[in-house]
Amino acid sequence: MIITEKSVSLNKKSKQLSWxxxxxxxxxxxxxxxxxxxxxxxTIISNKIAQEHxxxxxxxxxQTTLPELTEHSTTILKDNTTIRNIQITRHDRNFMxxxxxxxxxxxxxxxxxxxxxxxxxxxxSKKMRSYQEMSIELDTIINSSHDGFWICDGxxxxxxxxxxxxxLTGIKAEKFIGKSMQKLVDEGxxxxxxxxxxxxxxxxxxxxxxxxxxxxxxxxxxxxxxxxEQLFRVVVNERDITEIEALKKEIEEKQELKTELxxxxxxxxxxxxxxxxxxxxxxNFKTILEKTVKIAxxxxxxLILGESGTGKGIIAETIHYHSNRREKPMxxxxxxxxxxxxxxxxxxxxKKGAFTGADRNKAGRFEMADKGILFLDEIAxxxxxSQVKLLRFLExxxxxxxxxxxxxxxxxxxxxxTNQNLEKMVADKTFRQDLYYRLKVxxxxxxxxxxxxxxxxxxxxxxIKYFCQKYKTKNTISLTSNATDALEKxxxxxxxxxxxxxxxxxxxxxxNNGIHYKDLPHSVMDSAKHDNLFMDLHDKxxxxxxxxxxxxxxxLKGIMDEHLTQSKAAKALGLxxxxxxxxxxxxxxI
Numbered sequence: 362m363i364i365t366e367k368s369v370s371l372n373k374k375s376k377q378l379s380w381x382x383x384x385x386x387x388x389x390x391x392x393x394x395x396x397x398x399x400x401x402x403x404t405i406i407s408n409k410i411a412q413e414h415x416x417x418x419x420x421x422x423x424q425t426t427l428p429e430l431t432e433h434s435t436t437i438l439k440d441n442t443t444i445r446n447i448q449i450t451r452h453d454r455n456f457m458x459x460x461x462x463x464x465x466x467x468x469x470x471x472x473x474x475x476x477x478x479x480x481x482x483x484x485x486s487k488k489m490r491s492y493q494e495m496s497i498e499l500d501t502i503i504n505s506s507h508d509g510f511w512i513c514d515g516x517x518x519x520x521x522x523x524x525x526x527x528x529l530t531g532i533k534a535e536k537f538i539g540k541s542m543q544k545l546v547d548e549g550x551x552x553x554x555x556x557x558x559x560x561x562x563x564x565x566x567x568x569x570x571x572x573x574x575x576x577x578x579x580x581x582x583x584x585x586x587x588x589x590e591q592l593f594r595v596v597v598n599e600r601d602i603t604e605i606e607a608l609k610k611e612i613e614e615k616q617e618l619k620t621e622l623x624x625x626x627x628x629x630x631x632x633x634x635x636x637x638x639x640x641x642x643x644x645n646f647k648t649i650l651e652k653t654v655k656i657a658x659x660x661x662x663x664l665i666l667g668e669s670g671t672g673k674g675i676i677a678e679t680i681h682y683h684s685n686r687r688e689k690p691m692x693x694x695x696x697x698x699x700x701x702x703x704x705x706x707x708x709x710x711x712k713k714g715a716f717t718g719a720d721r722n723k724a725g726r727f728e729m730a731d732k733g734i735l736f737l738d739e740i741a742x743x744x745x746x747s748q749v750k751l752l753r754f755l756e757x758x759x760x761x762x763x764x765x766x767x768x769x770x771x772x773x774x775x776x777x778x779t780n781q782n783l784e785k786m787v788a789d790k791t792f793r794q795d796l797y798y799r800l801k802v803x804x805x806x807x808x809x810x811x812x813x814x815x816x817x818x819x820x821x822x823x824x825i826k827y828f829c830q831k832y833k834t835k836n837t838i839s840l841t842s843n844a845t846d847a848l849e850k851x852x853x854x855x856x857x858x859x860x861x862x863x864x865x866x867x868x869x870x871x872x873n874n875g876i877h878y879k880d881l882p883h884s885v886m887d888s889a890k891h892d893n894l895f896m897d898l899h900d901k902x903x904x905x906x907x908x909x910x911x912x913x914x915x916x917l918k919g920i921m922d923e924h925l926t927q928s929k930a931a932k933a934l935g936l937x938x939x940x941x942x943x944x945x946x947x948x949x950x951i
Contacts, residue, residue, distance in 0.1 A: 394415055396473075401422075403422055530599070566581075640816050696743045
């Protein structure tokens, strides 16, 4: 059929359509979206579908309206080729896009876009997959059942026998599928058929059947009717009633075993938590633990504050353990342990092709922690750009992977922790005030170990025993009174983490059954000497500044002996590395 530019008549009585009007009607009649742009991607023609569903109007730029097509359109201009099967989504509709060049004398004059709405096709395909999965799932359930199952059609012909039925009756499925139940009765394989009774009565029937193996089976047959109320299936359930008492006893035994296993598992979980050893002998720490268990039952955000090594991670684990989310994961992210450029992709994930190296879709920590807890350690190290997205998530629970336009809702409880002064960071504008208050719904301030002196000796006792068991020492190692006094008086700038390291070192390096004062780390012994040192300096009549310098030198020497590197020493003392380096040089310690 050839259409000319002459007027087109619909019928004798209708008005004449101009060529332009006919073209518009012709384009709008298409079930697909159609658009034509010039070589700068400015729309010249678009039909009704393209305008209503894709917001493509005359004069609009494709790179503005559909930016995901920009790269493909550029390729068309470069290669003079057609690109098909480009998937885009707009207004909850999915379109399969084809882009073709309009060529005249080997030059691209225009670019032609066709948008096929495949939303319904995808839904139908999804339903078909769902039906297939349901069929597979149903077969799996039937074949996995301990009870026997027979399924017959409306004429009494066998169409399925599950493995349990084969075992109960001695009838092999491959030999009898396709045969009628009447034939099995006639040939003596079974003494009676509940299926035949259902075909006759058109209602549910139950019989007891005796098999050649001497078993008594309770058979229940259920008729299945189609929409026309015609019987088209009979489902038969078989159960060996000769073993009901044995099964009942077995079930009771299994229930008892299950209960024991659950109790053992709970005890193991409690022991695992205790192995971290949360020892609360001081009043202030007992109060914190009581508060921790109480707030675990709610879903509010928690901000754990405290020096390094005070046990912020263990408190987070305790909240998770006592919460209603304990069956779901607690996902951790140390915000200070990954490069700033990767924090956002770690938190929120990314879409394939979102940036160089993104060769696959990747879920972020938020998605991993769905219905569980996300523990953000060192939250003060979170970049400001990521703080904005975290705040947005805390407000509505929605997130988008990098490179995605759609968002999804996840159910995550946030626990954050830091050893930094967030209030000062807020004042310095290095941490967002609104995020600070969002996180600080329930704050927990962990005291340093020097402020919970009552816990020191019980912790030392626990970890000495723990490392003796871990390294399989023959005897329990004891501490002399001098060693105990020095360890109890030590300030532990590294808090519980430092105490644990000291205990491990003492056990590993011990050659006998006792730990003496001379076996202690230099930092502990130097600390013990400080009391006597103060009296000596005071008796010498030194000024405050002179005494402080001597003390500072001793502290620096001890902390370097303990931590070996300037960066670790700086972290333990809460100073910058440059400050540590300057002071070490001042006192001739490097």
